[in-house]
Amino acid sequence: MAVKERMSGNEAVAFAMKQINPDVMPAFPITPSTELPQFVSSYIANGEMDTEFIPVESEHSAMSAAIGAEAAGARTMTATSSAGLALMWEMLYVAASNRLPIALAVVNRALSGPLNINCEHSDSMGARDSGWIQIYAEDNQEVYDNFIQAYRIAEHKDVMLPIMICQDGFIISHGVSNIELLEEADVRNFVGAYEPAHYLFKEGESMAVGPYAVSAYGMEAKRAQAEAMKNARQVILDVAEEYKKISGREYGFYEAYRLSDADYAIVAIGSVCGTIKDAVDALREKGIKAGLLKVRVFRPFPGKELADALGHCRAAAVMDRCEGFSANGGPLAAELSAALFQAKSRMEVVNIVYGLNGRDFTVDDAEKLYQDLARLSEHGNQETEAYRYIGLRD
Numbered sequence: 001m002a003v004k005e006r007m008s009g010n011e012a013v014a015f016a017m018k019q020i021n022p023d024v025m026p027a028f029p030i031t032p033s034t035e036l037p038q039f040v041s042s043y044i045a046n047g048e049m050d051t052e053f054i055p056v057e058s059e060h061s062a063m064s065a066a067i068g069a070e071a072a073g074a075r076t077m078t079a080t081s082s083a084g085l086a087l088m089w090e091m092l093y094v095a096a097s098n099r100l101p102i103a104l105a106v107v108n109r110a111l112s113g114p115l116n117i118n119c120e121h122s123d124s125m126g127a128r129d130s131g132w133i134q135i136y137a138e139d140n141q142e143v144y145d146n147f148i149q150a151y152r153i154a155e156h157k158d159v160m161l162p163i164m165i166c167q168d169g170f171i172i173s174h175g176v177s178n179i180e181l182l183e184e185a186d187v188r189n190f191v192g193a194y195e196p197a198h199y200l201f202k203e204g205e206s207m208a209v210g211p212y213a214v215s216a217y218g219m220e221a222k223r224a225q226a227e228a229m230k231n232a233r234q235v236i237l238d239v240a241e242e243y244k245k246i247s248g249r250e251y252g253f254y255e256a257y258r259l260s261d262a263d264y265a266i267v268a269i270g271s272v273c274g275t276i277k278d279a280v281d282a283l284r285e286k287g288i289k290a291g292l293l294k295v296r297v298f299r300p301f302p303g304k305e306l307a308d309a310l311g312h313c314r315a316a317a318v319m320d321r322c323e324g325f326s327a328n329g330g331p332l333a334a335e336l337s338a339a340l341f342q343a344k345s346r347m348e349v350v351n352i353v354y355g356l357n358g359r360d361f362t363v364d365d366a367e368k369l370y371q372d373l374a375r376l377s378e379h380g381n382q383e384t385e386a387y388r389y390i391g392l393r394d
Contacts, residue, residue: 002180002247009137009172012144012179013079013105013165014039018049019187020151022103023074023194026054026065030084031117032169033107037079059084063091063102070100071209073199075151077102081169082109085123089130095162096131096225098209101154102162104132105147108270108321109169110357118358119169121269122322125298125331131225133163133232134299138255138273140177142296143167145249148182151191152239158231168271170358186246229300236297253302255294256309258284262291264373265310267336268319269295272354272361279366290370295332303339310340314377315348317369319390321355329353329387348376351387359391 007015014036017025027037043049052074056062062078070076080088085106095102110120124134133153137143146165154163167173182190198207213221233253240251257273258280259265266276273294283290293309293316295302310316318337320330328334329351340349350372354361369390376382 005179005181006176007140007179008174008176009140009143009167010035012140013147015181016144016147017077018043019184020191021049022051022077024052024069024076025078026056026062027078028056028059028062030081032109032173033079033081036105059087060091063088066102067091067095067100070102072201073196075194079105081107082111082123085127086111092127092130092132094210097221099160100162101160103150103154104164106164106166107169107173108166116357119171120322120356124164124166125322128299128331132299133161134166135297136166136269137172138271138294140172141179143172144179145247148187149239149243153232153235155194156235159228159235161228171271182247190246233300253297253305255296257292257294259291259293259309261289263289263314264370265291265293265313265316266319266369267293267295267316269332275361275363276366278363283367283370301335303335306336307339307343307345310347313347315373317350317352317373319352319354323353323356327386348381350376350383352390353387354390361391365390
């Protein structure tokens with residue numbers, strides 16, 4: 001039976017962590033993810049969790065300790081944001097190459113500089129090629145649900161990769177909304193016990209963790225990682241289907257909101273999608289066929305599925321909450337453009353950067369963008385730049 005509550009995104013993820021009750025959590029505080037180790041350590045102190053909490057001296061150490069714990073056979077989690085994730089950079093690649101299914105709660109925040117503590121996707125998007133699965137949430141309910149699904153995806157025998165569960169800093173992490181929680185017994189049964197086939201403390205285990213890869217073997221190791229990421233595609237869908245049975249909530253690679261007959265679409269990630277949905281509803285009342293394609297899974301990137309979902313649209317705007325510094329837009333725009341090219345799409349596309357350092361994106365901004373798409377579909381792309389900013393002060 002669902003338990004109705006009001007929680008912030010951080011509270012919701014911490015509650016999911018409590019319900020899962022993993023073996024180890026090494027963590028170092030950084031805004032806006034600091035509440036996560038605070039909540040967990042309180043749960044442990046109150047006897048509500050059996051997790052071994054390890055306070056460390058830095059985020060690099062947090063991920064290093066997570067790697068050691070997971071390699072020893074312990075289900076492990078941690079949390080971070082922004083520069084904390086950047087300080088983990090070296091160890092992110094180690095965790096992925098060692099095929100360790102660590103769950104990392106990322107509360108998205110701008111990377112320095114300039115120093116800023118507000119929402120941006122530059123932290124996790126910068127780590128998009130580190131070999132981690134990445135799943136993003138629109139709201140508090142979704143980030144709770146995503147974290148409960150995380151271990152089932154990461155620990156699958158055909159995957160065995162670490163996973164980032166991402167939520168927008170402050171907008172979701174500190175914003176309180178209504179949420180439906182699952183019963184703890186249902187969560188425990190769904191997640192199950194962690195029984196890795198190989199781990200260092202296993203009697204008679206002969207495997208090595210983190211060995212030096214000479215050129216005769218290193219390429220094969222990377223290919224094995226790549227195959228595991230491909231395998232994660234079906235596992236993500238299978239786990240979502242099982243989760244629907246206990247929660248009633250449906251998840252996939254993306255959400256298509258009033259998209260089936262849309263002429264104009266916006267493609268976006270995260271909390272901004274709620275704003276865009278309001279704009280879509282308002283425009284639909286005026287007879288304008290607007291729609292939204294919300295990307296939930298960024299790694300593995302579901303390029304073909306996204307291109308197919310947009311196949312009937314006349315024009316689309318692809319929105320990135322980070323600057324790619326490629327002179328062509330952000331990472332979502334780059335990867336979706338490649339997918340649309342592979343699909344031989346002739347749809348007009350405009351690339352947008354928005355919301356940097358927590359800059360607001362409003363319903364009015366979204367409505368104006370849909371109006372731009374209508375003009376674009378009629379008159380062709382008149383943009384003189386490869387991409388543009390929304391909300392920039394002139």
